[in-house]
Amino acid sequence: MNGQASRLIELNKLAELGNKSSESKIISVCSGKGGTGKTFFSAxxxxxxxxxxxxxLxxxxxxxxxxxxxxMNQTSSSTISDFFEQSENLENVIYNYSSNLxxxxxxxGKPAFPRVSRELIDYLFTSIRRIQHRYDFIILDSSAGADGLVLQQLMRSDYNIIVTSPEPTAVMDSYVVVKLLVEKGxxxxxxxxxxxxxxxxEGENSFMNLSVAVNHFLKEKIELLGFISLDASAHKSIMNQELLLNFDRESKSAQEIYTNSARFITIAQVANNNHR
Ligand SMILES: Nc1ncnc2c1ncn2[C@@H]1O[C@H](COP(=O)(O)OP(=O)(O)O)[C@@H](O)[C@H]1O
Ligand SMILES: [Mg+2]
Known part of the structure; x- marks a missing residue:
């Protein structure tokens, strides 16, 4: 990390401290187990x-x-690697997809993908905080699991949306992520x-199992954002490299994503009102 980046982090940490009233808007979409549908859901x-x-964003x-x-069937000449390698500002690796996105x-797969470090995650959050006024929500589609870097990212976000599948293994792995987060405060x-x-x-039982374990063993609460069905349209949209919401707007899983999104906006509004 060069000196300029380190100074930027320090300056922005001070700014963050003095900016406690800023709205909560950074959302990490995470999971314990891989393949639960984080990227499908995030997009x-x-x-x-x-x-x-x-x-x-x-x-x-x-x-x-x-x-x-x-x-999303898109190509871009700049990626987050260019940002992490510090040759580019975050602004310069942003790609406009549609009017609000x-x-x-x-x-x-790129051999030069830099080793991501704690400092680089700090640098990313510092850069996000600098441009967050341009957005209502900044959504981070994460790696599965809860290694040190993922935990750091989850802790620095305002919301963690844990995507699980109904299988007991996935529910157990979600519990472990919550446990590690709780232990870290x-x-x-x-x-x-x-x-x-x-x-x-199936969805209700899985959520109940997770919620009861979190309540009982960790003395904490988790909130349900919603269920999404196992849906052939979701699978086909991915095969077609299209967003489900463009591929089949009427499908069951698309309807559920509408409901979950509207519910999230309400939750965020309530959280920000309470914060104020
Ligand atoms: N609701 C769903 N219905 C059917 N298949 C799904 C659904 N959600 C995800 N999938 C399947 O699961 C696979 C993994 O999804 P993905 O979003 O890449 O997971 P992750 O990002 O968590 O690794 C997808 O390729 C897709 O085939
Ligand atoms: Mg993914």
Missing amino acids: NFSYQLSKLNKRV LVDLDYNFSNLNIL DLVFGDS SEAKRLVVVNKCSDAE
């Missing part, structure tokens, strides 16, 4: 928020398997999406 949720007149922050560009792509608001549900009962 469609971001798009729906943008359709509801929210200005959204979606960042592919999966250091291992960044594939938002494939899911901007994207920052990752680029897994995270103040981020935790919301849960149960994705790939075969039916409503």
Whole structure:
């Protein structure tokens, strides 16, 4: 990390401290287990928020398997690697997708992908805070699991949306993520999406199992954002490299994403009103 970046981090940390009243708007979409649908959810949720007149920045922050560009069938000459290597400001790696939606792509597979460090995560958050006034929500699609870097990212976000599938293994891994966050004293608001549900009962049972364990063992609460069905349209939209909300607006999973997005806006409004 060069001297200029270190100074920028220090200056912005001071600014952050003096700026406690700023609105909560950074959302990390995370999971314990891989493949639960984080990227699918992040992309469609971001798009729906943008359709509801929210200005959204979606960042592919999966250091291992960044594939938002494939899911959305987009190419961009600049990626987050250019930012992490400090050759570019965050502003310069932002790609405009549609009127209210901007994207920052990752680029897994690139041999020069820099080793992401705690300092670089700090640098990212400092840079996000600098441009956050341009957006209503900044959504970070994360790597699965809870290694040190992911935990740091989750702790610095205002919201953690934990995407789980209904399987007991995924629910258990979600519990572990919550446990690690609680142990570290995270103040981020935790919301849960149960994705790939075969039916409503399956989703409800999975959420209840997670919620009861968090309540009982950690003495904490988690809130349900919503369920998303296991849906052939969702799978087909990914195969077609199209957003589900463009591919099949009437599908069950698209309707559920509309509901979850509207619910999130209400939750965020209440949180910001309480904060004020
Ligand atoms: N609601 C859903 N219905 C059907 N298939 C889904 C659904 N959500 C995700 N998938 C499938 O799960 C796979 C993994 O999703 P992805 O978003 O890439 O997961 P993650 O980002 O958590 O690794 C997708 O390729 C897709 O085929
Ligand atoms: Mg992903």
